[in-house]
Amino acid sequence: MTTTNLNPFTSATAMLQMLRELRLSSVELLEMHLQRIQRLNPAINAIVIPDYENAREAAVKADEYRSKGDWSPLLGLPLTIKDCIDVQGLRGTAGVEAFAERVPDADAQITARARQAGAVIMGKTNVPPMAADLQANNPIFGRTNNPWNLERTSGGSTGGGAAALAAGLTPLEFGSDIGGSIRIPAAFCGVYGHKPSETAIPRSGHFPGNPLPSPGALMGVQGPLARTAQDLMLAFSVVSGPDVGEDAAWRLDSPAPRHESLADFRVAVLPRIPWLPVDSEILAAQENLVVELKNVGATVEEAQPELFADMRAHHELYSSLLTVLTSVGRPAEARQRLADGMRNSSDMFGDAGARGLEASASDLLVWLGQREKFRQSYRDFFRSWDVLLAPITIVPAFPHTDLPWPQRTVDVDGQAENYGLQTVYPAVATLCGQPATAFPAGLTRSGLPIGLQAIGPYLEDRTSIQFTSLLEREFGGFQSPPGYD
Numbered sequence: 001m002t003t004t005n006l007n008p009f010t011s012a013t014a015m016l017q018m019l020r021e022l023r024l025s026s027v028e029l030l031e032m033h034l035q036r037i038q039r040l041n042p043a044i045n046a047i048v049i050p051d052y053e054n055a056r057e058a059a060v061k062a063d064e065y066r067s068k069g070d071w072s073p074l075l076g077l078p079l080t081i082k083d084c085i086d087v088q089g090l091r092g093t094a095g096v097e098a099f100a101e102r103v104p105d106a107d108a109q110i111t112a113r114a115r116q117a118g119a120v121i122m123g124k125t126n127v128p129p130m131a132a133d134l135q136a137n138n139p140i141f142g143r144t145n146n147p148w149n150l151e152r153t154s155g156g157s158t159g160g161g162a163a164a165l166a167a168g169l170t171p172l173e174f175g176s177d178i179g180g181s182i183r184i185p186a187a188f189c190g191v192y193g194h195k196p197s198e199t200a201i202p203r204s205g206h207f208p209g210n211p212l213p214s215p216g217a218l219m220g221v222q223g224p225l226a227r228t229a230q231d232l233m234l235a236f237s238v239v240s241g242p243d244v245g246e247d248a249a250w251r252l253d254s255p256a257p258r259h260e261s262l263a264d265f266r267v268a269v270l271p272r273i274p275w276l277p278v279d280s281e282i283l284a285a286q287e288n289l290v291v292e293l294k295n296v297g298a299t300v301e302e303a304q305p306e307l308f309a310d311m312r313a314h315h316e317l318y319s320s321l322l323t324v325l326t327s328v329g330r331p332a333e334a335r336q337r338l339a340d341g342m343r344n345s346s347d348m349f350g351d352a353g354a355r356g357l358e359a360s361a362s363d364l365l366v367w368l369g370q371r372e373k374f375r376q377s378y379r380d381f382f383r384s385w386d387v388l389l390a391p392i393t394i395v396p397a398f399p400h401t402d403l404p405w406p407q408r409t410v411d412v413d414g415q416a417e418n419y420g421l422q423t424v425y426p427a428v429a430t431l432c433g434q435p436a437t438a439f440p441a442g443l444t445r446s447g448l449p450i451g452l453q454a455i456g457p458y459l460e461d462r463t464s465i466q467f468t469s470l471l472e473r474e475f476g477g478f479q480s481p482p483g484y485d
Contacts, residue, residue, distance in 0.1 A: 008036055008168035009480050012077055012231040015171055019066065019076045026062040026076030030055055030120055033078050037122070037169050040484065043150060046164035047080060048141035049091050049124035058120045065118070073238050075118030079172040082158050083124045084131050085222060086205040087111050090121075094207050095129040095138030108205020110174055110222045113239045125160030125173065130208050132326065134184055134422055135400065136160050143400060146188060147481040148448055152397040155185030161225055162189040167484050171227070172235060176206055178220035179322065180392065180426025183438035186225055187451025188397035190440045191478060192468065193225040194232045195426075197459045198433025200252060201236070202243040208326075213243040218325060218368075219318075219430050227478040229439065229469035236461055254459065257466030258386050262474060263297030265467060268381070270390035271302045273311045275348075276424055277412040278394045285441040285450045286391060292475055303385060305377040311424070316352040317370055318427040323356030324364060347406070347420040375432045375458070382457035387467050389454055391425050392438050396448040428455065435461040439468040440477050447482075 006024065018024040034052055041047050055078065062076035086092050086104040088111075093099045107115065115121070126136040126144045136144035136159025146154040147167040154163035158175030162185030165173055175182045177195040186193030201222055204213045209220065224235035242250040259265050269290060272278075293300045308314060347353070355363070381388075394417070395410045408419035429436035436455045443449060456464030471477070 006032055008032065009227060009478070010171070011228045012079075012171040012226060013228065013234055016074070016077055020071070022066075026059040026066070026120060027056070029076065030059040030078045030122070033122065033169060036167075040167050041169060044145045044147055044154070044163050044167055045142055046125055046144050046154070046160040046167065046169060047123045048126045048160060049083060049093075051087075051090050051121060051123045055120050055122045062118055062120060070118070072116075072118035073234065074114060076120060077118070077171065078120045078122050079114065079174070080122055080125050080161060080164055080170040081111060081114075082161050082173070082175040083127045084157070084176055084207055085111060085174060086207060086211065087121060087124065090124060092124070092207050093140055094131060095127045095140060097139050099207075100140050102207070104205075104207070104211070106205070106211070108222070109202035109243060110239045111205065113241070114174065117238045122170065125158070125164055127158070127160065128156045130326075131157035131176065131181060133157065134180075134419075136163075137400070146397050147484055148190065149397065152399055152448070153188060155188035155397065157181040158185045158193075158225060162186055162191055162193070165189065165191045165225055165227055166481055168480065172231060173225040174222060174235070174239070175225055176220065176222045177426075178325070178430060179423050180430070182223055182225060183392045183426055183436060183451070183453055184422070186438040187392045188449065190443075190449030190451070190481070191225055191227055192229055192232050192440070193438040194223045194236060194461065194465060195429060195436045196221050196223045196236065196240070196461050197435045200240050200254065200435070200459060200461055202239070202241070204243050213245060216325075218321065219433065220325065229437070229465055229472050229477070232437065233462065233465050233469065236465065240461070254462055257462045258460065259463075259466070262293065262470045265293075266299045266384065266386045267293055268303035268385040268388045269300060270304055270388055270428065273424065275312065276394065276421060277415065277417050278391055279396060280413050281444045282391050282393065282396070282450055286389065286452055289389070289441060289452065289471070289475070296474060303381075304388070305374070305381040307374055307377040308428075314374065314431060315349055315424050315427055317367060317374070318431040319349040319352035320356040320359065321367055321371070321431070323353045324359055327357055347418055349420065371431060378432050378434060378458065387454045387456050387464055389452065390428055392451050392453040393425065394422055396444050396450060425453070429453065432458070434458055435464050437464040437468045439471060440479070443479070
């Protein structure tokens with residue numbers, strides 16, 4: 001088989017099968033992707049830190065290993081990694097000019113596990129500065145455009161990775177998520193993304209953050225994006241497990257999916273949040289899916305964990321914790337300026353964010369206790385339900401904007417709404433560390449992807465991924481954007 005006959009949107013799992021059956025070499029597969037990157041990447045600007053020569057050497061070695069009977073799970077598969085995740089010897093800038101030449105001297109654990117499994121790392125993908133925006137645009141590498149519409153964002157902060165997947169530039173991406181940074185780009189670009197359970201995949205080696213594990217690293221996780229749910233399952237299997245230090249004794253025994261048939265799933269649908277506007281086409285896509293699930297025999301009802309009836313209190317707690325975690329190391333004067341800015345913004349959760357910046361150690365302990373009550377509410381809930389279905393975004397991919405954050409809005413059915421409200425649905429899973437799988441759910445009338453999320457029981461990541469895999473099998477999944485075949 002020649003690479004001219006290979007569909008660039010073939011799944012990673014299928015590509016690996018071709019490699020194992022010697023119908024394709026790793027060198028051929030890599031060159032096919034590099035040719036597409038050369039041709040298509042300039043317009044979308046997704047892969048910004050290339051490592052093509054090292055990738056070529058790794059592909060040659062992968063073919064040699066396979067000829068000797070090596071069956072490593074990712075052997076010879078080219079892939080990309082988000083700029084914020086450390087790759088030894090390759091720049092890791094977090095999109096910040098002061099770190100433009102930062103080169104880590106060690107792989108993040110997630111990178112090391114991908115390498116050990118035989119992956120060929122082609123390069124790193126674009127992010128916003130400090131991974132702190134819902135679009136990927138920074139002063140070092142510029143802006144990433146959405147393959148579905150170059151005038152719109154691919155999302156953030158794993159925006160480069162989602163765009164590269166949608167355009168067929170990579171079959172697999174590893175990103176990170178604390179505010180929807182895997183799931184929002186997945187939804188905006190029409191691909192799959194899995195935010196793992198908080199302790200299921202190592203979190204060290206992320207910049208910004210700590211190179212080594214930290215007991216204070218809450219909510220932020222690293223995980224895969226792909227074009228199929230099956231590829232998410234493969235990637236999860238490869239990189240999941242304990243972080244540095246804990247791996248001396250701890251093992252992750254991730255349970256099998258709860259069900260093998262959609263008809264057996266008990267699907268709760270998160271009730272509408274009264275104060276949160278959502279694009280009508282996203283809501284319609286969710287309702288259509290509910291009808292389809294009922295038609296195939298699944299149990300589907302509106303339901304939510306008991307404490308989630310007051311989602312405003314839930315999101316205020318999330319906002320406070322998020323600002324604590326993302327402002328570590330800032331000078332006191334800078335923290336105070338940011339707190340004042342939050343209070344003066346139009347964001348309804350600005351006060352909660354400002355409290356996070358001014359918090360004492362005792363405040364943090366109180367908030368962690370409140371978080372545990374929400375976590376217990378989820379544990380009780382998932383005794384009766386298998387997944388919680390909800391939107392992941394309140395709008396499809398929005399037009400690029402360079403306005404200061406407090407001045408930004410998004411258009412929800414013709415009404416300008418606060419930009420910061422886009423973090424509410426991601427936080428439904430993030431605050432408590434639940435696994436959540438974003439999946440394609442159709443297109444808008446204007447041809448933009450719509451994505452939803454399936455939130456699962458803690459450490460039962462395979463259940464939410466399996467659910468989206470069954471949806472894909474029954475109703476369809478990824479579609480390639482026009483003009484990228």
